Amino acid sequence: MSLRSYIVARVLLTIPMILLLLTMVFLIIRVMPGDPADLHFEKRVDPEILAEFKHRLGLDKPLPVQYVDYLAGLLSGNLGSSMQDFSPVGQQIFSAFPATLELAIYSAAFAIIVGVLLGVRASRSYNSIPDHSIRMFGIVSYAIPVFFLGEVLIIVFGIYLGWFPTGLRFNPRIEAPQGLQLGGWRLATGLYTVDSLLEGSLTKFAESLRYLSLPVLALGTVLCGIFIRMTRSNMLETLRLDFVTSARARGIKERAVVYAYALRNAFLPILTMMGLQFAALLAGAVLTETTFSWPGLGRYLVTRITFRDYTAIQGAVVFYGVIVALVSLVVDILYAYLDPRIRF
Amino acid sequence: MKNRSAVSNTIASALVVVMIIAGVGGYYLGSQGVAPAATTVTQVAATTLFQTVTITTQMPTVTTVTTKTAVTTAPTVTITTTTGPKLKDTLVMGTTDSVETNLDPAEAYDFFGWEIILNTGATLVDIAPGTPYGAGLKDIKPALATDWTTSADGKTYTFNLRQGVKFYNGREFTADDVKYSIDRGITLAMEDGAYVGIGYSDIIDSVEVTGKYQVVFHLKIPFSPFLNLMACQASYIVNKDIATMAGTVNYTAGDARISNPNDLGPYVLTSWSRVAGKDDEMRLDANPNYWAKGAGFPLTPHVIIKFYADATSLGLAVRAGDVDIAFRQLLASDIESMKTDPSVKVWVGTGAFIQYMLFQENIPPFDNPKVRQAISSALDRQEMVDTVFMGQAQPLYSIIPKGMLGHTDKFKEVDKNPTKAISLLKEAGYDQTNKLKIEMWYESSGHYPQSPDQAAVWKAQLERTGVIEVTLKGADWPSYKKNRDTEIMPVYSYGWYPDYVDPDDYVFLYWATWIHHNYENPEAVALYNEARATSDTAKRTQLYAQVDDMMVRDCPNVPLYQAGAFAVTSPKVDGVVLDIAQLWRIWLLYAVES
Numbered sequence: 001m002s003l004r005s006y007i008v009a010r011v012l013l014t015i016p017m018i019l020l021l022l023t024m025v026f027l028i029i030r031v032m033p034g035d036p037a038d039l040h041f042e043k044r045v046d047p048e049i050l051a052e053f054k055h056r057l058g059l060d061k062p063l064p065v066q067y068v069d070y071l072a073g074l075l076s077g078n079l080g081s082s083m084q085d086f087s088p089v090g091q092q093i094f095s096a097f098p099a100t101l102e103l104a105i106y107s108a109a110f111a112i113i114v115g116v117l118l119g120v121r122a123s124r125s126y127n128s129i130p131d132h133s134i135r136m137f138g139i140v141s142y143a144i145p146v147f148f149l150g151e152v153l154i155i156v157f158g159i160y161l162g163w164f165p166t167g168l169r170f171n172p173r174i175e176a177p178q179g180l181q182l183g184g185w186r187l188a189t190g191l192y193t194v195d196s197l198l199e200g201s202l203t204k205f206a207e208s209l210r211y212l213s214l215p216v217l218a219l220g221t222v223l224c225g226i227f228i229r230m231t232r233s234n235m236l237e238t239l240r241l242d243f244v245t246s247a248r249a250r251g252i253k254e255r256a257v258v259y260a261y262a263l264r265n266a267f268l269p270i271l272t273m274m275g276l277q278f279a280a281l282l283a284g285a286v287l288t289e290t291t292f293s294w295p296g297l298g299r300y301l302v303t304r305i306t307f308r309d310y311t312a313i314q315g316a317v318v319f320y321g322v323i324v325a326l327v328s329l330v331v332d333i334l335y336a337y338l339d340p341r342i343r344f
Numbered sequence: 345m346k347n348r349s350a351v352s353n354t355i356a357s358a359l360v361v362v363m364i365i366a367g368v369g370g371y372y373l374g375s376q377g378v379a380p381a382a383t384t385v386t387q388v389a390a391t392t393l394f395q396t397v398t399i400t401t402q403m404p405t406v407t408t409v410t411t412k413t414a415v416t417t418a419p420t421v422t423i424t425t426t427t428g429p430k431l432k433d434t435l436v437m438g439t440t441d442s443v444e445t446n447l448d449p450a451e452a453y454d455f456f457g458w459e460i461i462l463n464t465g466a467t468l469v470d471i472a473p474g475t476p477y478g479a480g481l482k483d484i485k486p487a488l489a490t491d492w493t494t495s496a497d498g499k500t501y502t503f504n505l506r507q508g509v510k511f512y513n514g515r516e517f518t519a520d521d522v523k524y525s526i527d528r529g530i531t532l533a534m535e536d537g538a539y540v541g542i543g544y545s546d547i548i549d550s551v552e553v554t555g556k557y558q559v560v561f562h563l564k565i566p567f568s569p570f571l572n573l574m575a576c577q578a579s580y581i582v583n584k585d586i587a588t589m590a591g592t593v594n595y596t597a598g599d600a601r602i603s604n605p606n607d608l609g610p611y612v613l614t615s616w617s618r619v620a621g622k623d624d625e626m627r628l629d630a631n632p633n634y635w636a637k638g639a640g641f642p643l644t645p646h647v648i649i650k651f652y653a654d655a656t657s658l659g660l661a662v663r664a665g666d667v668d669i670a671f672r673q674l675l676a677s678d679i680e681s682m683k684t685d686p687s688v689k690v691w692v693g694t695g696a697f698i699q700y701m702l703f704q705e706n707i708p709p710f711d712n713p714k715v716r717q718a719i720s721s722a723l724d725r726q727e728m729v730d731t732v733f734m735g736q737a738q739p740l741y742s743i744i745p746k747g748m749l750g751h752t753d754k755f756k757e758v759d760k761n762p763t764k765a766i767s768l769l770k771e772a773g774y775d776q777t778n779k780l781k782i783e784m785w786y787e788s789s790g791h792y793p794q795s796p797d798q799a800a801v802w803k804a805q806l807e808r809t810g811v812i813e814v815t816l817k818g819a820d821w822p823s824y825k826k827n828r829d830t831e832i833m834p835v836y837s838y839g840w841y842p843d844y845v846d847p848d849d850y851v852f853l854y855w856a857t858w859i860h861h862n863y864e865n866p867e868a869v870a871l872y873n874e875a876r877a878t879s880d881t882a883k884r885t886q887l888y889a890q891v892d893d894m895m896v897r898d899c900p901n902v903p904l905y906q907a908g909a910f911a912v913t914s915p916k917v918d919g920v921v922l923d924i925a926q927l928w929r930i931w932l933l934y935a936v937e938s
Contacts, residue, residue, distance in 0.1 A: 095619045095620055151656070154657075154664075303620075
């Protein structure tokens with residue numbers, strides 16, 4: 001199979017996967033006790049009024065009809081309206097996604113760079129004190145819950161030292177980065193670090209980084225443990241292989257041997273892990289966003305579950321599903337690039 | 345190679361050091377707290393005929409003026425800021441709340457939505473800041489109405505309106521706007537809104553415009569808390585250029601002006617961003633057309649509101665100085681520890697939120713009043729309040745909270761008396777060998793404050809009698825509510841904060857059908873309706889006391905505690921008023937520029 005037909009097949013396979021995910025979520029949230037109409041009424045409510053309200057939300061229709069309606073909407077690109085505040089779910093998701101994406105990009109970069117560098121370092125001093133320390137750090141950081149680490153970081157760096165803000169995405173006293181503005185035309189990515197640079201404001205860029213620091217440190221640290229372990233064990237195996245010995249024998253610099261030869265070979269399983277960890281990254285982002293009041297998709301999902309906002313939960317989960325599917329597709333394609341022997 | 349190795353080593357060391365500092369620091373701070381010397385401010389409100397409301401004890405110079413109004417003896421508070429040091433231009437406030445539906449008085453029915461309506465809108469009458477009662481006529485002060493009269497039968501209210509008041513867009517406010525706002529709320533009849541919830545159409549027959557500046561309300565029934573109803577945010581006057589009869593005004597991304605139909609108040613909502621259906625930032629700027637701006641309000645021209653994910657994050661933010669003010673929700677333990685933190689100021693006031701325990705009368709033996717009385721008697725409300733809320737709430741012995749007309753301490757008869765509980769249960773057929781087995785439910789997702797902790801204390805107290813065995817069961821809010829409606833919880837707790845600040849909005853909880861505890865008492869309902877129809881305060885007090893007597897006998901639901909109200913601010917912030925009216929008046933807040 002050529003790479004092209006592989007990609008086409010993978011994309012087509014994504015459709016039943018998303019459909020299955022959607023059906024499961026559709027059913028599970030409806031099995032959970034409590035319904036979105038009822039939750040609008042904390043206080044007194046007449047049964048007739050509740051019935052009218054259910055009608056307004058379309059909850060009076062039989063389940064299969066609701067399901068087909070939703071799918072039909074989805075096919076036309078409409079994720080429906082929130083059952084809590086009635087605004088379009090698609091709009092809500094896209095308003096939250098840049099925050100999550102920015103957090104995810106920086107955290108993943110932090111986790112991968114720190115994880116791989118430390119993993120390589122540990123493998124090169126096998127069974128020595130640096131190796132043991134790094135392994136220990138890897139285990140601890142992998143085991144520590146992100147919300148706990150986040151809270152500790154806030155107390156130390158936010159309150160005790162006062163270096164970083166305790167939460168939120170940007171300084172409320174400064175206008176948020178607006179991106180590039182040319183006349184009436186505006187280019188903004190929603191990623192504050194990028195938008196502040198587009199705007200040409202280094203102050204805003206520095207402020208964005210300051211607000212990103214603690215959430216990224218928390219989420220990145222928790223995720224880097226797995227990369228340390230993977231890199232270390234793969235590097236240990238690779239460094240023992242003949243081609244490494246022969247490279248050394250040919251007098252190639254050790255740095256080149258380790259990074260250009262061994263690491264590239266050891267990288268394939270690490271790449272697999274990156275793909276798998278992306279789902280963990282999104283899951284971790286849910287908790288990180290809550291801990292740092294980061295206005296992203298994770299916090300959205302958590303809030304909407306408490307409201308039993310069916311359309312919003314379905315929309316967010318489908319969106320997550322598509323993102324994870326896309327990332328795993330990209331990882332598969334990267335395989336071929338890294339290892340020309342791979343055929344699909 | 346050496347360099348690379350050094351980089352890796354540095355990173356490894358830095359991370360290990362970070363984690364060690366974080367761990368040790370966290371432990372140290374957690375165990376030590378911070379330095380002593382703090383400020384806890386308790387609201388002071390004198391109760392003389394012309395109340396003096398002490399807003400502050402510090403600079404800037406605050407002049408408190410009491411004025412007699414045409415109809416009532418309500419106080420008017422004027423704060424003059426012409427003397428004294430410069431005030432801060434902008435304050436940042438943090439909260440965990442968020443607007444749930446919209447800011448349209450015709451539909452909004454949540455605490456925070458009402459908070460923004462309060463600060464950006466206006467209505468005919470206001471409740472005086474610092475009110476000790478929240479309900480009596482003397483607490484109602486003129487706002488858009490300058491004075492009013494009530495007919496002898498209590499069914500007609502005539503309001504004379506303030507002249508020259510302008511909406512934000514410059515249009516003059518007249519009697520037509522009052523009629524339009526109230527008629528619109530009743531006509532739109534949003535199912536989840538306050539007009540339907542409170543039942544405006546059951547109370548108001550019609551609104552008649554009798555002059556450009558005079559409006560008459562004709563009521564269907566004599567309704568003693570009518571002025572309180574007019575003061576509540578559902579009765580706020582909307583700008584009809586924004587709020588049409590076509591439907592409610594909802595959030596429009598990027599345009600705060602058309603997202604909020606209220607603009608007669610001290611502030612204008614100039615920016616409102618919601619991310620993923622939850623508020624992210626709001627900006628309130630002083631309203632140039634505000635009718636009371638001559639008195640110096642609002643004291644801080646710009647207020648930015650930021651939204652935090654939970655109480656812990658909000659507590660940390662105010663401690664770190666990221667926000668100047670934190671209001672709702674804060675944890676009792678955080679408040680307690682912040683009382684000794686010199687970097688913040690803790691404000692303590694009276695709250696109107698209450699919780700009560702309910703018995704499902706469709707499930708035996710909870711249909712037996714003796715069993716219900718016994719359970720109530722075995723509870724020690726003071727102990728729960730001290731243990732769970734660290735004294736930041738007060739035990740409640742009547743469904744009407746303390747500080748409000750008609751409050752009694754009658755449930756003290758069935759409190760902290762295990763001996764009575766044992767003997768009542770004996771009469772009902774339970775003893776040490778045949779214990780009363782209770783399945784007690786609590787809300788587990790934080791909808792009510794510290795419910796699991798409360799439940800644990802109740803269980804311990806009940807089991808201390810030796811004749812009761814409690815099984816605790818938790819459910820998150822949506823499930824809990826469903827369980828309530830399907831009537832499967834034998835014993836459970838519920839909470840209430842009022843729509844309008846009057847005992848009328850509490851007493852009916854004893855038998856409210858929507859609570860599904862299946863208690864009926866037509867005699868008590870008759871007394872309640874009688875109290876509703878009279879404006880004679882002494883008579884109302886006496887009628888509510890009679891209801892309480894019946895309820896102590898029947899114990900259909902058992903009042904537990906009344907919450908406190910708290911705000912935490914930077915030490916420079918002043919002007920916080922936390923009274924039983926539970927109104928968060930942002931226009932009174934200020935901070936001295938350092």
